[in-house]
Amino acid sequence: MSEPISTPLPESFADLSGYVDAWAKPTFRERYRQRMDSPQAALVAFYQALLPRMDAITEHLNQYAPGEVPAADLPLYFLACSFMDIAAAVEIYEQPDVPLGLEWWRPELTECRTALDA
Amino acid sequence: MAAQPDFTHASPGLDTQPVPYYPYYDEDFFQQEIDRIFRRNWLFAGRESDLPQAGDYIVKSFPPLKASVILARQQDGSIRAFYNVCPHRANRVEISECGHKNRFVCSFHGWSFGLDGKLKHVPDEQAFFDLDREARSLKSIAVDSWLGMLFVNFSPEPPAPLGEWLGELQHAFDGYPLPQMTTMLKIRTEVKANWKMVMDAFLEGYHVVQLHGQSAGDAFTSKENPWGHLNSVRLYDRHKSLSMYGNPGQSATPAAELELKYQQVATYAPIQGDRYQQSHQTRWNDFPPGVNPDRRDDWAFDIHLLFPNCSFYTANGWSVTQCYWPVSPETSVIEATVYAFQPTSVAGYIGFEHTKSMIFDVALEDLSTVERAQSNLRAGAFDSMVLSDMEVVVRHSHHVIRELLEQDV
Ligand code: FES
Numbered sequence: 001m002s003e004p005i006s007t008p009l010p011e012s013f014a015d016l017s018g019y020v021d022a023w024a025k026p027t028f029r030e031r032y033r034q035r036m037d038s039p040q041a042a043l044v045a046f047y048q049a050l051l052p053r054m055d056a057i058t059e060h061l062n063q064y065a066p067g068e069v070p071a072a073d074l075p076l077y078f079l080a081c082s083f084m085d086i087a088a089a090v091e092i093y094e095q096p097d098v099p100l101g102l103e104w105w106r107p108e109l110t111e112c113r114t115a116l117d118a
Numbered sequence: 119m120a121a122q123p124d125f126t127h128a129s130p131g132l133d134t135q136p137v138p139y140y141p142y143y144d145e146d147f148f149q150q151e152i153d154r155i156f157r158r159n160w161l162f163a164g165r166e167s168d169l170p171q172a173g174d175y176i177v178k179s180f181p182p183l184k185a186s187v188i189l190a191r192q193q194d195g196s197i198r199a200f201y202n203v204c205p206h207r208a209n210r211v212e213i214s215e216c217g218h219k220n221r222f223v224c225s226f227h228g229w230s231f232g233l234d235g236k237l238k239h240v241p242d243e244q245a246f247f248d249l250d251r252e253a254r255s256l257k258s259i260a261v262d263s264w265l266g267m268l269f270v271n272f273s274p275e276p277p278a279p280l281g282e283w284l285g286e287l288q289h290a291f292d293g294y295p296l297p298q299m300t301t302m303l304k305i306r307t308e309v310k311a312n313w314k315m316v317m318d319a320f321l322e323g324y325h326v327v328q329l330h331g332q333s334a335g336d337a338f339t340s341k342e343n344p345w346g347h348l349n350s351v352r353l354y355d356r357h358k359s360l361s362m363y364g365n366p367g368q369s370a371t372p373a374a375e376l377e378l379k380y381q382q383v384a385t386y387a388p389i390q391g392d393r394y395q396q397s398h399q400t401r402w403n404d405f406p407p408g409v410n411p412d413r414r415d416d417w418a419f420d421i422h423l424l425f426p427n428c429s430f431y432t433a434n435g436w437s438v439t440q441c442y443w444p445v446s447p448e449t450s451v452i453e454a455t456v457y458a459f460q461p462t463s464v465a466g467y468i469g470f471e472h473t474k475s476m477i478f479d480v481a482l483e484d485l486s487t488v489e490r491a492q493s494n495l496r497a498g499a500f501d502s503m504v505l506s507d508m509e510v511v512v513r514h515s516h517h518v519i520r521e522l523l524e525q526d527v
């Protein structure tokens with residue numbers, strides 16, 4: 001599950017390609033780890049780049065049914081998921097982790113359904 | 119003096135005295151909880167939809183009973199449950215977590231059992247002495263379902279039926295669409311704290327303003343209700359329900375707005391949820407009586423504690439079960455499962471991703487205090503805690519458990 005994704009983004013989202021290596025990660029845990037490992041400035045930059053593009057991304061991905069997103073478009077889906085996963089760090093906490101919270105790696109989160117499932 | 123409404127004084131049997139610490143660590147008290155409470159009540163095991171077809175099974179462990187259980191869908195559609203213990207020499211019969219089989223085969227010496235638990239085949243059976251095949255089948259455990267939720271009961275005597283045990287709650291959710299909701303995610307956490315320490319931390323609403331001050335924003339408080347006082351509380355013999363206040367005028371962050379737009383539901387928002395209601399033709403008045411029982415627009419969600427340890431959340435479009443499993447007096451396992459209507463578009467899943475991360479962040483907040491508090495109980499500073507009216511559910515839990523343990527066996 002942790003293979004790096006090297007597929008480029010669809011052409012109309014080329015402006016976001018600089019974020020693929022860090023953020024197009026296929027699981028919540030990997031995305032959350034990236035949030036924890038990123039300086040706040042990187043989270044803010046990613047957030048600001050993605051926020052105005054979210055509607056275009058979801059519109060693009062909505063041409064496919066869940067479970068049928070082609071491999072070439074998965075990095076875009078994972079970027080959008082990362083945006084949702086890091087938003088609180090920018091909008092609420094103003095730091096990557098939850099202040100005074102339990103160590104983030106202790107709860108085991110199982111994703112039972114994602115857009116990869118039919 | 120407590121503010122209105124005074125839930126504590128309104129509840130017969132509850133006093134307003136400090137509540138002692140020792141039930142959070144005492145070994146003898148703990149053992150009695152296991153023997154007299156966990157072994158004698160219905161315990162949440164999963165959902166019927168986890169094993170939809172004949173031959174489907176799940177394996178679930180119950181730490182307080184030191185037991186692993188197989189739940190299997192039978193050919194006639196019913197579900198049976200068995201101890202996952204080989205009647206030969208105690209090996210664990212099924213080691214996967216779920217799957218589909220016609221029979222279970224023990225990996226030690228190859229005894230095999232049907233879906234119904236009956237002993238089917240014993241290799242070299244003639245070498246045994248008067249083997250009683252009936253008595254050496256998988257040992258069954260009572261199992262029953264409610265709202266598509268499965269409960270097992272380890273009681274040595276035949277237990278009271280599930281419906282009777284649910285009491286006032288039995289029909290309170292008739293029509294609630296939990297069976298139509300999909301299991302979206304699970305979170306399992308081991309903590310160094312007594313199971314009640316964790317349950318109490320999740321059940322009362324007093325902590326929301328401080329502990330979730332940033333993450334909850336103005337979702338549970340308003341100018342009219344600055345402390346987020348509960349809409350209502352219902353305290354029963356063993357179970358209880360509470361309804362959380364939700365601020366109809368709450369603000370939303372840009373990501374929360376996107377969550378709503380893509381997924382058509384905001385996790386805590388009654389008014390924003392209206393859009394969701396419209397798309398699903400639901401109105402408060404169509405809800406079963408146990409969901410938003412006060413029929414208030416300023417409602418967030420309800421929590422129903424199915425005694426002893428399963429919190430069942432009802433809300434507009436999502437549900438949660440969260441079980442607090444004792445492992446030892448000062449260690450527990452917390453298992454939360456989140457249910458929602460399955461997204462019908464990729465955008466819906468992207469919306470749910472915000473719900474997911476918010477649930478995770480808030481869980482890190484909720485779990486942050488329990489080990490710190492647990493580790494302080496025997497410092498000698500205090501030996502009891504004072505509880506406000508907002509924490510009446512905590513007082514009720516301690517009251518119910520104490521009463522049960524004081525009863526003659
Ligand atoms: S222990 Fe299972 S067959 Fe021997």
Ligand SMILES: [Fe+2]
Binds near residue numbers: 320325326330484
């Ligand atoms: Fe909380």
